[in-house]
Structures are given as C-alpha cells and as structure tokens.
Amino acid sequence: MAEDGVDIANASAPGEGWLTESDFDDLSADDELVLAGIPPPLPLLPVPEHVSQPGDELCHDCSILRLKRSRFIVWPKDPDYGGYVQPDANFIELGNVKDMRQRKNCPFCRLVLQALGGDRVPNIASDGSPVKAQMCWTTDGTRDRNMPWNGRSEIRILRIYGRTGSGGFLGIEEMNLFPDISLLANDFPSEAPAKAQRFLPRPMQPECIDFKVVRRWLAICETNHSKVCGNRANMKQMGWTDPAGAIPDFRFIDLEDRCLVRASGNPRYAALSYVWGREPFFCMTSENLAVLQKPGAFDKEEIWSQIPATIQDAMTVAREIGIRYLWVDSLCIFQDLIDIDNMTGEEEVIMAGKMGAIRMMDSVYGAAYVVICAAGSRSAHSGIMGVRPGTRELMQPIEEIAPGFRLAYRQKSHDGIESFPYFKRGWTYQERHFATRLLTFVNGQVSLRCSSDISFQEDTWDDESVISSKRPPSFAGEGNDIGDGVEGPIQNYSEMQLTKQSDIYNAFAGVARQIRMQLNCDICHGLPVKYFDWLLLWHPLKKEQIRREGAPSWSWSGWQGGAFPRMWDWYTRDMKAIRKALRRRTWIVWYHRHGPHSTRCSLVHKHGRMSEGSKRNFYGGPIRKRFPFDCSQTEPTPRTLTEFEPTEYYFDVISTRPYSGYLQFWTVSAVFEIAETKTPWPEKGGPPPGKQLGIFGKSGDELGLIMVPTSWLKDNPAPCKREFLLICEARDLRVAGRKDMDVDDHEWRYRVMLVQPKAKGEYYERVTIGSIGRGDEMDSFGEGPRWKEFILG
Structure with missing residues (x-):
C-alpha cells in the first residue's frame, strides 16, 4: 500500500x-x-523436490480410494456446485495408525499421518484400543458474507479424523484439530472455474519467511x-x-x-x-x-x-x-x-x-x-x-500421488x-x-x-x-453470546499456567475489565455477577484440578486446571434468555463477607428492583414457593469465625468491590449417599474428569450422577453420606430442536454442590457439582432437607 x-x-x-x-x-x-489496488498475490512457487520419493506407490487400501485430480474440484455440473458446505458424513476407514506407519512407501498414508499430527498421534489410545484414521469428502469455498462460518462449495477436501477403537476422538494433545487435505494449487486443472484455485494450498518459500x-x-x-x-x-x-x-x-x-x-x-x-x-x-x-x-x-x-x-x-x-x-x-x-x-x-x-x-x-x-x-x-x-x-x-506436507497430481495438508496456525x-x-x-x-x-x-x-x-x-467485506469487530464480549463474551475467556484463561499463583487475577485483569464493561456488572473472584448462580456450575475441563489455596473454592480461580462453564451447551448462548431464566430458576440471595473476621456483608449483586425488598430474588425475579418449609430468611446473621485463622485470599483486583472471597447465604441443606453406579454418563462427550458416582437417597433410589475428584475420595472413600447444598435449577442436557428452553418440564433439575466442612463446620469448601431431580431433596437422610445458613470459602 x-x-x-x-x-x-x-x-x-x-x-x-x-x-x-x-x-x-x-x-x-x-x-x-x-x-x-492492493498488490497482487505473489506467483506460485515451484513444487518442492521432496514431494516424490523413489519407490513410492499407493498401498492397497489407498489405491481403492480412487483419488484423482478432478475429484478435488466442484465442477459447475456437480449437484454440490455453489451450495453450502455440508456437515461431515460418510466416513471412510483408512486403517489403524500403527499399520499405516508401516506403509512407508505409500505417499497418501504418509500425508494422512502428517495431517493428523505426525509423531504426536499414538498407536494405542488411552482406553487401550488401537487408534484408527478415518476420512470423509467435504467441500470448501467462498465464505458467506452474512454467515462467515459457512461457505459455498467450490473445491473438495478430505477431512481426516483420528478415532479410538471404541469410537471416541483423540484430544488436541494427540492430534491436529480438523485437519484436511486437498489438491496442491500448482496442479489446478486449467479447465476448472478459475476462482476455485484460491482455496487450494500453495507451496511456501523453504529457506525463510x-x-x-x-x-x-x-x-x-x-x-x-x-x-x-x-x-x-x-x-x-x-x-x-x-x-x-x-x-x-x-x-x-x-x-x-x-x-x-x-x-x-x-x-x-x-x-x-x-x-x-x-x-x-x-x-x-x-x-x-x-x-x-x-x-x-x-x-x-x-x-x-x-x-x-x-x-x-x-x-x-x-x-x-x-x-x-x-x-x-x-x-x-x-x-x-x-x-x-x-x-x-x-x-x-x-x-x-x-x-x-x-x-x-x-x-x-x-x-x-x-x-x-x-x-x-x-x-x-x-x-x-x-x-x-x-x-x-x-x-511442507505435500505428497505426489501421481505425476502432475500432488496433495497437500492445509496447515493451521494452531497445529x-x-x-x-x-x-x-x-x-x-x-x-x-x-x-x-x-x-x-x-x-x-x-x-x-x-x-x-x-x-x-x-x-x-x-x-x-x-x-474485502465490511466486518463487525470480533472483540470478545461484543454481542449477546455467553460463549464468546464470558464462558470462552474464562475457559481459555483457566487452562493457563502461572509461575506465581498469586497472579491469578492480575494476569486476567484486562480481560476481566473488558467483560465487566460489556456486561455492565461487577466480577466477583472471576465470576460476572449477572450470571452468578449458573457460573458456579463449572466442571473441570480436561483433567482433575489442584486446589489453589489463595482463592475461594467456589470459583474457577480457586483451582489450577481448566474450568468448563457450559451454559452455552446445556441451555443457550443467548445472554438475554439466560438472564430471564435466572430470574425464575434461582432462590439464593448471595452476600459477600467484607473480611474473614468481619461480620459485615454486602450483596454480591444489586438488581433494578431493590426497592421491593424480600418480594424479589437475587436477580429481581418474583419469589417462588419451592420447598415445603420456611425459606423466608435470606439476610446474613452476624457471624464471627472463631475456630480458625481464615485464609486471606488473593486481592481481587478485577472487582470494583474486592471483598474477602467468603460468601454467606441461606439455602437448602440435604444429606445424600454417594456410591458406585452402573448408570452411563448421559452426555455424548463423556464425563468430566474424576470418579463417576451415583447420588442415592434414603429410599435407595439413585437420584443423580456426580463426578468426584479422586484426591478427595482418598480421605472420603465411597460409599459415604455427605452434605450437599442446593444451588439452583438447571438442565443437564439441552433439549434438541426446542426453541423455548425455559418450558417448565422434568428436564429442569436441582444442581447440588458437594461440600467439605472446614474449621469444625464454621465454613465450607466446594468439592464438586452434581444434580438431582426436583423433589428428590425430600429423600435425604437424617432430619431431611432444611433451610440453613452457610459460609462458603
């Protein structure tokens, strides 16, 4: 320019x-x-010499794939031409990764292995089954200006998958994300629609950038x-x-x-x-x-x-x-x-x-x-x-399949x-x-x-x-998407490592300030207060977490390891719909203790109808009768923690009111038994990290499932009876095809928090989150469910 x-x-x-x-x-x-008049694209570089090796020949499994140069172009006469890219389907088995590694003279096997992730790809999956390679034909092309995540079909690509023998997917540590292979741009057919060539991979300068x-x-x-x-x-x-x-x-x-x-x-x-x-x-x-x-x-x-x-x-x-x-x-x-x-x-x-x-x-x-x-x-x-x-x-991962016919893996910056x-x-x-x-x-x-x-x-x-199209900014927090604006940044940052654990808030301060400005609400130890109840329902992401003692256990900040707050998954991405549901699906009025030794408390969040007092819940919704006992007490009682020297949590630099990190509130307490279960985890992606157990009532009925940290089970072996807090209503799974997710059906359940008493029960810490059916609280052990005040650190 x-x-x-x-x-x-x-x-x-x-x-x-x-x-x-x-x-x-x-x-x-x-x-x-x-x-x-932006400078034109640089001309194509020559095909690298390394793409062809003596003795190369497609193996039997690859030769029957009928790979031809023309198949990688969507021709005007094809039914797919100009149509939207369709979801991956019709998978083709390529064989076990271990066997493919033995076919050293097959150029397509070599390319598939490179696309999957090379040496990172294991021969045997973590479940003991052989890792298999699959592929499917799909298309790519011009992005739709109104739906830039989708495109029109102009070229064909081979999408490669690494699967376990039991049907699961390999993790990002073991393979590249959604790798695909297509025709090298140098071999583009002269009779094909010219604009399709720009979607094909091209050679790079080998010596330097x-x-x-x-x-x-x-x-x-x-x-x-x-x-x-x-x-x-x-x-x-x-x-x-x-x-x-x-x-x-x-x-x-x-x-x-x-x-x-x-x-x-x-x-x-x-x-x-x-x-x-x-x-x-x-x-x-x-x-x-x-x-x-x-x-x-x-x-x-x-x-x-x-x-x-x-x-x-x-x-x-x-x-x-x-x-x-x-x-x-x-x-x-x-x-x-x-x-x-x-x-x-x-x-x-x-x-x-x-x-x-x-x-x-x-x-x-x-x-x-x-x-x-x-x-x-x-x-x-x-x-x-x-x-x-x-x-x-x-x-560069390019292989010659036949003279004048080279395929290349379209590399991604996150590989x-x-x-x-x-x-x-x-x-x-x-x-x-x-x-x-x-x-x-x-x-x-x-x-x-x-x-x-x-x-x-x-x-x-x-x-x-x-x-060349005019694009809206992709600055996180824009729009009405809870995944992009809130849960995505929390999930991504929580996976990061810190040399000094005390930097947990410092290194997130800028992003948190952005979220706070976009949502027009405060952030309490990492959780935006407009969505407080449902953000408390996070699960560990990839592996079991380690307690970060300098932050409260109820927040993702209190644990080392990725946290997965997944409202976008089990409910909706629509922030407005979430706020509406929270006004109906919650009952706890959350208070924040000013200091561990202080008896002063302040509301974590103030809604727009504070003048109506006890007629409104934490989010401004009307109070609903849920439980067959008195739940009218919601204000904190003056309590001094006397039995211990409470942890002084890291200063919450991302909050406008950086109080102690100790929450004080009233909710339903219930005792259930956790024990071994044979019930499969309901979600397709499998359970979060930990040991899967069932939640059982005094009737012996299984009321729900819970993933418990194995480190906690060492000191609390199952079966055992433990205290749970009822947090709010939520769903375990999204109902497919339903537009109105707030319909009051049996899919709404009570999310419960398994807690561990500390300092002779003066305060509690979170262990994990599970769910039970509405009404199942009446099947609890001992005195049954009761309205109780808690301090949660």
Missing part, C-alpha cells in the same frame, strides 16, 4: 518505509485508488477494515488512554536510531509477546538506561551480543513490515531487583513506572498496530524460526500448540487477546489474524470474498 512515496508492501530497511500514525489519514482520491506476503496481508487489513482493526476502536471501547501518556517513562526501541527512546505523541508501534524462559538474559535497568538511550546503542557489539535471539528477530520482523518502533517488556520496563520494603526515592519512581506498565498491559498490547507473537519460541533465547535464512526447518510453553502461560493470554492484529510465528511459519476475525496463512491464498 503506497502513499506519499511509502510502500508498505515493499518497505524493509530502516528509513525506507516507516509508517506514522497519519499515514492513512487524509487520503486523496489518487491515494484511495492506490489503496484499492517471505515478508512481502506479510506486508500484503497488512495492506489488505489496512485497506478493508481499518475502522475495525485500528486500535482506536478498541481503545475507545475499553476506555484506554494512550500508553505513551498514561504510563510514566513509556519507552520504545527505535529501530531507525537503534536505541531506546521515550514515547512522544502517538507513534505507530509493534509489541512483542513471548515467553522469557528460565535462563536469565539482558534487560533494561536504571544502570544501563543511559547507554541504551544513545543512538546506535544496539549496533554496538557489546550490547547487541547480549540481546536474546527472540528479541533480535522481533526487531527484524518489525523492520520488515515497516514499523519503526517496537515495545518489548524486558527492554522497555525497568527490570531492577528492588527491595520494596526499603526503597530509595529513585527506586520508588522506578517501581511506580514498572507497576503502571504492568497494570496497563491490556492497553499496551491493545494500542499496538500489530502484536508480534513469538508463540513457537520456547524462551527469549530461542529466536523466531523462519525469520533468519536457514532457520525455517520446514518440510501442535499444546507442545509450546507460550500457549500455556497465563500472562500471554491477554497479550494476544487484545491484539488488533496478531502476527503469530509458530512451527517456522507466520500467520495473521485481525480484529475482523479474518486469518491469513502462508500456504493459502487470500479469500477476497471475505477480506
């Missing part, structure tokens, strides 16, 4: 193409014509959706001020003057997102700042040799895409080791600047023109594969991400979350995702039907 003699598509050296904040403002008519491709992506984004992907929209939405003005001593690396500079005005900059690793490296301190601020500092060998490879390569990336200024935390924030209890005046200034930058990490990354995401770099010393010639180590530390670190989550343009380097490749929810990859063409 060219203006005033600056060509973003070709700028690479310092001083030849720096982009300023005003470069894309006040364009003349001629400029706009130039912008409309071609930054002309990246510059073209940025030109496309800048031209077609600058209002959405420009940082101004995000900054306005989040209420951010420019970091240069809000953070004391905000600095950049100036790649033209090769030194550190203090930010002035509002320069366009790139920000680096990466992992440090355990090995120490060169950082900016108060002692070396004066040297680093001198022009040419980074050209001096004694300094440059100390800059870790990942940061050196990030400087190269920024230069290649025409960005003069780069922000890197280790070189732009003071990293002095300071004794905070004995600070000098100068150290207090340094610490103020450092903490100011840390508190505003969301705006630092959100205000950047582009975030350089070194996701494939395992430490600051690793470098960014593909930036320097000879570092790509890329063997194999489970093996990289970057995608497991809590602090990096919000760095990429707030990026308006995220340039990701992983597996020696680069991809770009922008806020218009459009992705670019090196081995694919650019879908002009999508990139």
